Amino acid sequence: MSTAVAGEKKNYLNEHTGIWSWLYTLDHKRIGIMYTVSLFFFFIVAGCLALVMRYELARSGPSGLLTPEQYNQAFTLHGAIMVFLFIVPGIPATLGNFLLPLMIGAKDVVFPRLNLFSYYIYLIGAIMALVALLSPIDTGWTFYAPYSIQTSQGVVLMTAAAFVLGFSSILTGLNFIVTIHKLRAPGMTWMRLPVFVWAIYATAAIQVLATPVVGINLLLLIIEKTFGIGIFDPKLGGDPVLFQHLFWFYSHPVVYIMILPAFGIIGEIIPVFSRKPLFGYKAVVISSMAIALVGFFVWAHHMFTSGISDFSAMIFSVITFGVAIPTAVKVFNWVSTMYKGSIRLDTPMLYAIAFVFIFMVAGTTGIYLAALGVDIFYHDTYFVVAHFHYTMQGGAVIGLIAGLHFWFPKITGKMYNETFARIAFVLVFVGFNLTFLPQFVLGMNGMPRRYFDYPPEFEPWHFASTIGAFMNGLGYTTAILNLGLVALFGKKKAPANPYESLSLEWQTQSPPIHDNFEKTPIITDWTYGYGQPVKTAHH
Amino acid sequence: MSHHEHGPDCTHDHHGDHMGHIMPGHIYRNILIALLFLTVVTVGVAQIHFGGVWNIIVAMFVASIKAGLVAMYFMHLKFEDKFTWIYAFIPLFLLFLLIGGVFIDNPFRIIPSPQ
Amino acid sequence: MGHSTAELSDPQGPPHVHHMDAKTAYESAKFGMWLFLATEILLFGGLFCAFALFRWMHLDEFHAASKHLNVWMGGTNTVVLLISSYFAAMAVDAAQHGDNAKVRRNILITIGCAAIFLVIKYFEYSEKIHHGYLPWMFDKYSPEVAHLNEKYSVFFALYFCMTGLHGLHVLIGMALLGWVYSLAKKDRFSGRYYTPVEVGALYWHLVDLIWIYLFPLLYLVG
Numbered sequence: 001m002s003t004a005v006a007g008e009k010k011n012y013l014n015e016h017t018g019i020w021s022w023l024y025t026l027d028h029k030r031i032g033i034m035y036t037v038s039l040f041f042f043f044i045v046a047g048c049l050a051l052v053m054r055y056e057l058a059r060s061g062p063s064g065l066l067t068p069e070q071y072n073q074a075f076t077l078h079g080a081i082m083v084f085l086f087i088v089p090g091i092p093a094t095l096g097n098f099l100l101p102l103m104i105g106a107k108d109v110v111f112p113r114l115n116l117f118s119y120y121i122y123l124i125g126a127i128m129a130l131v132a133l134l135s136p137i138d139t140g141w142t143f144y145a146p147y148s149i150q151t152s153q154g155v156v157l158m159t160a161a162a163f164v165l166g167f168s169s170i171l172t173g174l175n176f177i178v179t180i181h182k183l184r185a186p187g188m189t190w191m192r193l194p195v196f197v198w199a200i201y202a203t204a205a206i207q208v209l210a211t212p213v214v215g216i217n218l219l220l221l222i223i224e225k226t227f228g229i230g231i232f233d234p235k236l237g238g239d240p241v242l243f244q245h246l247f248w249f250y251s252h253p254v255v256y257i258m259i260l261p262a263f264g265i266i267g268e269i270i271p272v273f274s275r276k277p278l279f280g281y282k283a284v285v286i287s288s289m290a291i292a293l294v295g296f297f298v299w300a301h302h303m304f305t306s307g308i309s310d311f312s313a314m315i316f317s318v319i320t321f322g323v324a325i326p327t328a329v330k331v332f333n334w335v336s337t338m339y340k341g342s343i344r345l346d347t348p349m350l351y352a353i354a355f356v357f358i359f360m361v362a363g364t365t366g367i368y369l370a371a372l373g374v375d376i377f378y379h380d381t382y383f384v385v386a387h388f389h390y391t392m393q394g395g396a397v398i399g400l401i402a403g404l405h406f407w408f409p410k411i412t413g414k415m416y417n418e419t420f421a422r423i424a425f426v427l428v429f430v431g432f433n434l435t436f437l438p439q440f441v442l443g444m445n446g447m448p449r450r451y452f453d454y455p456p457e458f459e460p461w462h463f464a465s466t467i468g469a470f471m472n473g474l475g476y477t478t479a480i481l482n483l484g485l486v487a488l489f490g491k492k493k494a495p496a497n498p499y500e501s502l503s504l505e506w507q508t509q510s511p512p513i514h515d516n517f518e519k520t521p522i523i524t525d526w527t528y529g530y531g532q533p534v535k536t537a538h539h
Numbered sequence: 540m541s542h543h544e545h546g547p548d549c550t551h552d553h554h555g556d557h558m559g560h561i562m563p564g565h566i567y568r569n570i571l572i573a574l575l576f577l578t579v580v581t582v583g584v585a586q587i588h589f590g591g592v593w594n595i596i597v598a599m600f601v602a603s604i605k606a607g608l609v610a611m612y613f614m615h616l617k618f619e620d621k622f623t624w625i626y627a628f629i630p631l632f633l634l635f636l637l638i639g640g641v642f643i644d645n646p647f648r649i650i651p652s653p654q
Numbered sequence: 655m656g657h658s659t660a661e662l663s664d665p666q667g668p669p670h671v672h673h674m675d676a677k678t679a680y681e682s683a684k685f686g687m688w689l690f691l692a693t694e695i696l697l698f699g700g701l702f703c704a705f706a707l708f709r710w711m712h713l714d715e716f717h718a719a720s721k722h723l724n725v726w727m728g729g730t731n732t733v734v735l736l737i738s739s740y741f742a743a744m745a746v747d748a749a750q751h752g753d754n755a756k757v758r759r760n761i762l763i764t765i766g767c768a769a770i771f772l773v774i775k776y777f778e779y780s781e782k783i784h785h786g787y788l789p790w791m792f793d794k795y796s797p798e799v800a801h802l803n804e805k806y807s808v809f810f811a812l813y814f815c816m817t818g819l820h821g822l823h824v825l826i827g828m829a830l831l832g833w834v835y836s837l838a839k840k841d842r843f844s845g846r847y848y849t850p851v852e853v854g855a856l857y858w859h860l861v862d863l864i865w866i867y868l869f870p871l872l873y874l875v876g
Contacts, residue, residue: 107672107673110673110678110682111682111686112673174686174689174690174693178686178689181622181682182674182678182681182682182685183673183674183678208689208692209629209630209692209693212694212697212699212700213637213696213697213699213700216698216699216700216701217700219819220701220704220815223815229807229808229811229815230807230808230811231704231808231811236807236808237708237712237808238808239645239707239708239711241644241645242703242704242707245637245640245641245644246637249640296633296636297636300640300644307648308644308648309643309644309646309647309648309649310647310649311643311647312640312643312644312647315643316640515673558677558680558750558845558846558847558848558849559684559852561747561751562747564747567740567743567744567747568740571736571737571739571740574736575736578732578736581732581874582729582874585870585874585875594875595709595871595875598870598874598875599867599871601870605866606863606866606867609739609859609862609866610863612743613739613740613743613855613859613862614855614856619684619688622685623684623685623688626685626688626692627688627691627692629692630693630695630696630699633696633699634695634696634699634702637699637700638702638703641703641707642706642707645710645711646710
């Protein structure tokens with residue numbers, strides 16, 4: 001990285017230099033950056049796979065690019081990499097690592113060595129996953145028994161990789177929970193915490209509590225595949241639906257791991273760019289914790305057509321409707337924050353507003369799927385594919401991109417190119433919706449997911465979706481190049497607080513010094529007092 | 540930043556740096572005796588056939604008393620703050636959910652009889 | 655950067671970390687270990703869930719299969735682990751009073767109990783394997799198991815998975831306690847600093863806790 005130039009202020013980037021100062025670092029900020037680089041590498045790999053799939057699906061009939069078996073491997077690879085290597089570590093590992101101590105006024109997380117260890121475990125798991133995915137695995141990222149038991153040996157290595165990655169997730173979550181409990185600066189009471197910190201806390205709780213269940217599930221799968229015991233195999237007295245219970249008990253809460261931090265980011269951006277206090281702070285806090293809790297109660301809505309009892313299906317359906325309520329509360333809070341605010345449409349705000357729109361679609365289509373009678377028809381169709389891409393990509397990824405733009409000056413001390421950022425935004429927003437809106441239509445008309453080919457009447461929608469996908473890809477490429485190249489080679493220096501945010505991380509220099517603050521800050525007011533008379537200043 | 544409760548067995552002195560709560564030593568021995576006794580109870584009570592689901596309920600109940608003693612006294616949970624309590628007990632709640640969810644599924648499935 | 659060597663001025667005091675004071679460091683380590691134990695409970699919990707389901711599905715087979723387990727060996731192991739837990743707790747007590755010699759003695763006894771546990775386990779396992787109770791050997795091995803069907807197989811699959819995973823944690827616990835012992839050998843602990851002993855003992859108690867439930871489930875109730 002850059003060496004300290006004469007006259008340049010000492011900060012965490014230039015204080016120690018050389019590759020080993022990064023690989024052995026205990027600084028949460030550097031660890032966050034290393035995660036960001038790694039995660040986006042895998043995002044690009046999995047994204048390219050998506051484009052390969054969309055190319056295949058653009059027209060009815062085989063394109064000649066992929067065999068049907070290769071298509072199955074492609075969607076398995078795409079899903080497994082995106083979920084386990086990108087979105088689950090996601091915002092917590094990247095922006096969470098960088099910002100959490102800054103936002104609570106601490107010098108670092110409570111267990112810095114554990115933090116670095118988490119990162120290396122992530123890398124080990126990621127390498128294991130890549131090696132595993134080279135052998136043909138075509139089970140889909142969900143590894144359902146009994147097919148996963150009967151098929152390729154790559155499943156063993158892949159699920160072992162997921163186990164290792166789960167460990168990284170657990171240790172990060174554990175670190176964050178203890179940090180938030182123990183290292184808040186004087187005066188930083190629970191109800192003065194930024195909503196991003198609350199979001200990270202709720203996420204960390206899910207990481208710690210849900211991940212072990214999928215851990216044991218995958219372990220049992222590995223043992224059954226290797227030794228032929230009969231836990232999931234009905235011929236040996238087992239129950240394949242048990243695999244799904246144990247799998248989704250984690251994998252439903254995991255979607256809240258993916259989205260809660262994004263909610264937190266939006267909750268930070270909107271007040272700053274509306275110059276208004278966050279509306280209903282308490283409601284936002286309570287809804288974050290409620291989503292984390294209720295998210296544990298609904299897992300079997302992924303199993304409505306798997307043969308579970310009608311009785312349980314009805315119960316899970318009703319509770320799933322319930323989990324939408326706290327999310328809706330947040331949407332009301334964001335919109336109410338913007339109402340009569342003084343809106344500045346910088347790039348982070350563009351992404352944030354887009355997020356609100358996209359998440360309305362995402363959440364509402366989730367309600368469709370929660371309805372038992374509807375889901376019987378929509379399950380395993382493109383309706384589901386569109387829904388989860390609206391939540392995961394339109395929600396979590398756009399939240400991450402918004403956050404990377406917002407905190408870019410804090411992280412790098414530079415300003416990205418606003419023009420290219422806006423071009424990228426337009427490409428992403430238009431491309432994303434063009435990719436996935438047609439997929440709702442496809443699903444409603446019965447197009448099944450994970451299918452290599454389809455009848456000609458579906459072609460116009462698929463073709464439009466593919467155009468959107470390439471536009472989307474171009475948009476992300478532009479955004480990533482903009483941020484990456486400016487971070488590495490940019491010259492324009494950013495002020496310490498370009499967006500005039502009241503939040504604690506902005507009250508220190510950009511980029512921060514190694515220990516974050518010159519003196520431990522003392523907090524006397526909450527973070528969102530925009531447009532209100534200043535009570536007392538932060539130190 | 541955090542405080543600890545002062546339980547009835549608390550005898551630690553307040554001068555000098557102290558970290559955690561120090562229990563009087565004989566408590567540990569008494570708990571061990573109780574645990575060994577409860578182990579005998581565990582085996583004994585398993586010989587009685589309560590019928591139906593009760594055998595396992597009684598066995599788990601006795602095991603939970605033993606587990607509670609280990610947690611409260613050997614692991615000092617009795618003297619820990621409320622957040623430790625929350626994270627100590629939430630896994631049990633979640634397991635209850637998981638097993639409950641499985642048991643509103645499997646036993647309620649209607650298996651059609653072969654025609 | 656954080657490091658764990660003690661200050662020269664207080665070789666038995668808490669190590670200097672630059673981002674928090676000693677009390678916060680101690681409480682954080684304890685809290686962190688409790689969180690980790692929560693994950694372990696959930697990890698084993700999945701197995702308990704599987705056991706609950708299959709016991710309900712194949713109750714008679716589970717009863718019958720359980721009778722093949724040796725209650726005496728299981729019971730002895732229960733007692734051994736309870737005693738080991740006692741000595742782990744006494745090690746923490748000794749450390750709180752700054753008695754490193756007692757810490758070493760109690761840790762060694764704890765590790766010794768763990769070894770006894772594993773030895774008994776070894777005898778149990780080899781007896782099972784010799785009689786062909788390994789799930790995938792079921793229809794191939796000795797006449798006494800030839801009549802057993804796949805539903806017995808699930809009991810033994812769960813038996814080996816649950817006790818096996820537990821045994822792995824016994825090994826990990828022994829290693830952790832061994833590390834604590836190595837610190838006690840250097841007279842590292844005092845009333846001002848005994849975090850590794852407390853944290854190591856907490857982990858060890860979990861191993862005991864899990865067995866407290868495994869024993870009646872597998873050996874007694876079946």
